[in-house]
Amino acid sequence: MLEIKNVTKIFNAATINEKVALNGVSLTLQDGDFVTVIGGNGAGKSTLLNAVAGTYPVDGGNIVIDGVDVTKMPEHKRAKYVGRVFQDPMTGTAADMWIEENLSLAKYRGKRRGLGWSIKASDRAEFKELLKTLDLGLENRLSTKMGLLSGGQRQTVTLLMATMQKPQLLLLDEHTAALDPKTADKVLTLTKDIVEKNKLTTLMITHNMKDALRLGNRIIMMHEGRIIFEASGEEKQKLTVNDLLEKFSQVSKGTFANDRMLLS
Amino acid sequence: MLYLASLPPAIAQGIIWGIMAIGVYITYRILDVADLTVDGSICTGMAVCTVLIVKFDMPVWVGLAAAVVAGMLAGLVTGIFHTFFGIPAILSGILTQLILWSVNLKIMGGTSNVGYPFGVEYFISTESLSKTFLYFAIILALLIGLFYWFFGTTLGASVRATGCNINMSRAQGINTDFIKVLGLVISNSVVAFSGALLSLFLGFSDANAGKGAIVIGLAAVIIGEALFSRITRNNFALKLLSVVLGGVIYYMVYQTIIYLGLDTNYLKMLxxxxxxxxxxxxxxxxxxxxxxxxxxxxxxxxx
Known part of the structure; x- marks a missing residue:
């Protein structure tokens, strides 16, 4: 479903601030794989996701989604294949537009936007049904501005928007990191439900090791722009947070002291 | 009495500036781009309309339609500067404005002022104001209706989304560069159209008439929002109407200040x-x- 072949990305190349964010990363996701991505700050996790989404061009390698080489495809065209939820709850939705307008924008992801009325009565009914599944009472607030919702609510709606039109690939970039623990847990449970129900191929970055172990059938660990550890299936099931910490200190030669990861 | 008599023509001219302010609203509020093309494209609208009617003997509607097309081209140039050349929006607008200065003079045959023949009355004029107001009402109804419809379509919604959150828009598959160009094209077509109306109403075109038009447009938008936001709420048509009213109020205040005898050299500064x-x-x-x-x-x- 997703093939990342030897992808490199260098920021500020040939300057004193040169930073190799991705150093020849290769990763293949099978249809229905749910991969969690962990690693310290600056490990290249977000860069990897943004490279797949097309936020910026890569400096080398290829990215293939569902058999289509998208390496040179601009971000808005790639959106046809990719659903995304960002870390910042403000990023995923248009704050000044209504809930139903936001959902309508997502409904047309990857489709031609023309001069037809953007929200029809049938759409409204569909949106209501979808929102009901969230159990937040949002189905009665279709014409509320998105900006008036809490961070958790916005993130939930963003998740809905990313998946209401089944994407070939779902990219989650620490989408619960900005939420309080209780809300984060709710959003994560919903993520699990939606991914399982729709059998979505998913790449999820998280800082929380427990979440990384709890969710998904595969896990990868990144460090300095490379994938340094990978586990799947039963091997992943048996992993503990301590195993991960140990693996990390082995590869990074003891430099591991990311307090955010230790605390979680 | 003299003051009261000066009010109806001031209102009429205020409506024309208000129509221009709808164009400014589209870029400034909806697309979140400050577009300075306006100062040039309003004169382009004036010049194209006047020259076609006066020198080429075209009917009025051809002059108006050509002004709209000319405005679209002006917006297209700014849009290409901004998206394809990667120039910041404000600078793109200034560059186009400068280009238009030359273009407008060229259109007007090298002079900075072209007048309509005396004694010929077009469908709007200072002489028959009641007829003029009737036409303005029709024009406003059509224009606001058109935009109410357009911004409710999926394409129009993506223009609003691009102005609201550009990253999200790209993630939802919107070609934000195209949308920005589209918004600038639409906005400047409205501005040039208002310029054409202004030339018909005043009876001439002037290459200097556009100086500070963007400021008038912004003032109209801000006054309209400040005074009527409680009434307009989320109704888009009412919002556009409030912008037009903002233009009218701005121009009436302007006229009052002139009437009170303030040195008019200070007006633009104020x-x-x-x-x-x-x-x-x-x-x-x-x-x-x-x-x-x-x-x-x-x-x-x-x-």
Whole structure:
């Protein structure tokens, strides 16, 4: 479903601030794989996701989604294949537009936007049904501005928007990191439900090791722009947070002291 | 009495500036781009309309239609500067404005002023105001209706989304570069159309008439919002109408100041300072009254 072949990305190349964010990363996701991505700050996790989404061009390698080489495809065209939820709850939705307008924008992801009325009565009914599944009472607030919702609510709606039109690939970039623990847990449970129900191929970055172990059938660990550890299936099931910490200190030669990861 | 007599023509001209302000609203508020093309494209509209009617003996509607097309081209140039050349929006607008200065003079045959023949009355004029107001009402109804429809379509919604959150728009598959160009094209077509109306109403075209048009447009938008936001709420058609009314109010205040005998050399300075002040208000509110804003949001969330 997703093939990342030897992808490199260098920021500020040939300057004193040169930073190799991705150093020849290769990763293949099978249809229905749910991969969690962990690693310290600056490990290249977000860069990897943004490279797949097309936020910026890569400096080398290829990215293939569902058999289509998208390496040179601009971000808005790639959106046809990719659903995304960002870390910042403000990023995923248009704050000044209504809930139903936001959902309508997502409904047309990857489709031609023309001069037809953007929200029809049938759409409204569909949106209501979808929102009901969230159990937040949002189905009665279709014409509320998105900006008036809490961070958790916005993130939930963003998740809905990313998946209401089944994407070939779902990219989650620490989408619960900005939420309080209780809300984060709710959003994560919903993520699990939606991914399982729709059998979505998913790449999820998280800082929380427990979440990384709890969710998904595969896990990868990144460090300095490379994938340094990978586990799947039963091997992943048996992993503990301590195993991960140990693996990390082995590869990074003891430099591991990311307090955010230790605390979680 | 003289003052009262000067009011109806002032209102009529205010409506024309208000129509221009709809164009400014589309870029400034909806697309979140400050487009300075306006100062040039309003004159392009004037020049194209006047020259076609006066020198080429075309019917009025051809002059108006050509002005709209010319405005579209002006917006297209700014859009290409901004998206394809990667020039910041404000600078792109200034560059086009400068280009248009030459173009407008060229259109007008090298002079900075072209008049309609005396004694010929077009469908709007200072002479028959009641007829003029009737036509304005029809034009406004059509224009506001058109935009109410357009911004409700999926394409129009993507223009609003691009102005609201560009990253999200790309993630939802919107070609934001195309949308920005489209928005600039639409906006400047409205501005040039208002320029054509202005030339018909005043009876001439002037290459200098556009100086400060963007400031008038912004003033109209801000006045309209400040005075009527409680009434317009979320109704888009009413919002556009409030912008037009903002233009009318601006121009009436302008006329009053002239009537009161203020040195007219100060007028542009005063409007600019007024707009600066109005633009500062939301910023100051955020900066110095943070608590109030936060509380407002909390109340809304719990509602």
């Amino acid at each position: 409007s600019a300072l007024l707009v600066a002040l109005f633009l500062a208000v939301p910023y100051w509110k955020k900066k110095y009254f943070k608590k109030a804003a936060k509380k407002e949001k909390e109340v809304a969330e719990n509602a």
